[in-house]
């Protein structure tokens with residue numbers, strides 16, 4: 260059985276072959292904020308890997324993958340420490356909330372590295388950054404399209420300008436096993452978990468598969484295989500299975516947001532190749548009059564698209580990866 264611990268995983272000393280689970284109470288003013296974690300120590304001391312899911316609480320494949328892995332990862336199969344956080348944003352998971360934390364309406368994955376004196380979500384981000392990501396040698400964050408998003412699987416890492424961190428982040432992204440790889444510049448994306456991690460010196464990646472409020476076995480399997488590949492690439496695991504070869508990278512990502520609140524009707528699908536000038540979709544008002552026709556600024560591949568009919572001003576409506 261697991262020991263039950265209150266506190267942070269890295270407050271504990273290394274114990275070979277141990278599997279410990281605990282809850283960190285993030286400091287929030289009068290509002291309970293618990294972060295459940297599982298720490299598994301390998302056969303000998305070494306590097307540490309932290310994997311989170313549920314930063315967006317309704318993105319389920321990563322949550323299912325980590326809950327499963329917490330009971331099945333064999334401590335004799337690796338060295339060092341693996342910390343799993345299956346549901347980083349418990350209130351969003353329990354509330355089945357898309358994009359934001361119900362308590363304060365903020366997007367946790369725009370709030371890193373957070374603040375100890377900020378809103379609920381900023382405090383949660385701060386605790387995740389300080390107690391989980393900063394002490395780790397590598398960090399993986401698992402996402403999917405949200406409740407109302409269709410998504411083509413992709414991996415992202417952040418270019419910080421620090422060669423050691425960037426080289427490792429790139430290696431992790433390329434080994435993960437998802438073909439579409441999109442490096443993010445840090446500018447303007449500082450609030451994302453993997454960007455903030457890399458800026459803080461922890462090599463990191465973001466992996467995305469599935470969406471629309473469901474989880475499928477093959478998506479869970481891709482995440483579990485990806486974590487295995489990361490363990491090999493960090494040198495924590497010495498099994499001899501081959502790591503996927505390097506992939507071609509996209510050069511960036513055009514991120515489209517809605518200019519108005521109203522009805523959104525997409526005209527592209529996730530995974531579709533889009534040409535410059537092609538109509539991505541239309542936004543109309545509540546009387547059916549088109550108020551905005553959204554066209555592609557550049558050609559590329561659609562990696563996510565909003566599937567809800569309802570759209571609010573500034574909502575993300577589509578992302579197109581640029582060759």
Ligand SMILES: [Zn+2]
Pocket residue numbers: 314315318368402403405
């Ligand atoms: Zn997400």
